[in-house]
Amino acid sequence: DTGVSQDPRHKITKRGQNVTFRCDPISEHNRLYWYRQTLGQGPEFLTYFQNEAQLEKSRLLSDRFSAERPKGSFSTLEIQRTEQGDSAMYLCASSLDRGNEQFFGPGTRLTVL
Amino acid sequence: GQQLNQSPQSMFIQEGEDVSMNCTSSSIFNTWLWYKQDPGEGPVLLIALYKAGELTSNGRLTAQFGITRKDSFLNISASIPSDVGIYFCAGGGGSNYKLTFGKGTLLTVNP
Numbered sequence: 001d002t003g004v005s006q007d008p009r010h011k012i013t014k015r016g017q018n019v020t021f022r023c024d025p026i027s028e029h030n031r032l033y034w035y036r037q038t039l040g041q042g043p044e045f046l047t048y049f050q051n052e053a054q055l056e057k058s059r060l061l062s063d064r065f066s067a068e069r070p071k072g073s074f075s076t077l078e079i080q081r082t083e084q085g086d087s088a089m090y091l092c093a094s095s096l097d098r099g100n101e102q103f104f105g106p107g108t109r110l111t112v113l
Numbered sequence: 114g115q116q117l118n119q120s121p122q123s124m125f126i127q128e129g130e131d132v133s134m135n136c137t138s139s140s141i142f143n144t145w146l147w148y149k150q151d152p153g154e155g156p157v158l159l160i161a162l163y164k165a166g167e168l169t170s171n172g173r174l175t176a177q178f179g180i181t182r183k184d185s186f187l188n189i190s191a192s193i194p195s196d197v198g199i200y201f202c203a204g205g206g207g208s209n210y211k212l213t214f215g216k217g218t219l220l221t222v223n224p
Contacts (some may be wrong), residue, residue, distance in 0.1 A: 042214025100144040100205040104155035
């Protein structure tokens with residue numbers, strides 16, 4: 001399977017705990033994006049990487065959120081001190097340098113109790 | 114927040130019927146894309162549009178990029194049960210390459 005993969009698919013945690021999600025993009029894609037999706041809404045942009053450089057962060061990304069893409073391949077998204085409002089589907093997408101065709105992974109469903 | 118208005122919010126149709134849904138924006142986009150999402154999965158890209166006025170087909174799906182660059186529509190012909198899902202429009206093409214999504218159209222197809 002050469003699509004975008006995400007791990008874990010589901011995560012249940014208690015409020016105040018830290019969680020980390022991983023995304024493996026399509027291998028030849030230089031751009032990687034993180035989105036968050038809540039029930040009844042479309043995905044909302046969080047941040048994006050061009051290779052290993054994080055070039056933009058949404059205002060949705062509070063200081064409890066941090067994303068990395070250390071070698072320009074896989075990426076991690078960490079949420080510190082989780083809150084119930086962080087419960088959502090976290091989606092990763094990747095694309096080539098040209099065009100806007102973004103391909104999404106299956107997502108990580110986070111539930112904060 | 115999101116800028117795209119997608120309609121209708123939901124549709125209930127009989128198998129074999131044609132479906133039309135659209136998306137409008139207060140802002141201009143250089144790219145329009147349409148995705149389909151099944152429950153518990155990520156969105157799957159259906160069609161990408163890059164030129165104002167462009168009409169593109171993918172099997173039974175046809176999408177158009179509006180002349181004003183502020184709207185797009187998606188048609189599905191001869192619907193089948195596996196067309197069930199949520200369809201999202203997305204606008205893009207800005208300097209940060211992010212996509213702005215609508216709230217989706219939930220399609221239900223009765224066999």
